Amino acid sequence: MESESFPEALADALAGVQRLIRRRLRSGTTAPRLRGAEVELLRLVVARPGIGVSEAAKELYLAGNSVSTLVNQLARDGYLNRETDPADRRAARLLPTPAADARLRDWRERRTALVRRQVARLDEAERAALEAALPALRKLAVNLHEEAEET
Template identity: 35%
Template sequence: MSSQPSAVPPARTDSPESERTLEQAQQLTDVITRLRRALRSSIRTDYPWESLPMAQVELLQTLAAAPLRVGELATRQRLAPNTVSGLVGKLLDAGFVDRQPDPGDRRTARIALTEAGRRQLNDWQQAHERRLADALRGLGEADCQAVMNALPGLELLARALSTTPPEDRSH
């Protein structure tokens, strides 16, 4: 019989507060997953031209600020460099990004949005904003306000998740 530890250790539930927090995290995970899936599905139904995978869209969003090297993109997206290289290759083929010389290191290149990439990203953003605006208009005023009131907390949560390294659970 193998005594290897499992890849994901069981969650600790040392107290009722821990259990409640875990339940809240599970509910939030479920809602976020369903929200993303519903949004992607409705966008593809309403806007059939929208076919970019989310990972490619996220790279375009990151590159909208400034050109970056593949390694920098990988770090910011928390992906393996070879994964980012593959995504960049698809975006290069589509004409949404191009390679530019890196002024700091002539041996490397920076990836930059092309004008077509900026248009695609803008179209994607506008389609999502229209779809969400339509859905918000379909909610009652109190429900719409509840969603809007949750935004500051969700923003703080997003920042906490993006700046906090994953917890080391091996100890």
């Protein structure tokens, strides 16, 4: 039986780890800082080149005008290209630039190295506990995603 405080403690721990990873990665780059939503949009476009603005907004649970603003900023900064959708001339398809690919690759490599160093500092039992928790954490993410789609 889970304690009453477990959900809050889990949410706090996950948010704290994510926040500290972002801060550490931010301090190690000379490139202009990207906000969380900008990184999420870039990651989505790299994973699904050609995605439309409205589909990206739906996927990220953001308003269409918010995604349009992000697209404009990322295009201005050289991270995204917009192409007219041949199936609907009013719509735009989003494509990552080589600069976006390089920026995300660098971010992933630095994030992996950071987490690897910190996990190595844990004892064997702590590392095993984290690895054993991964399937449950992935399922939690799926559940959160599905619940968001229902609303």
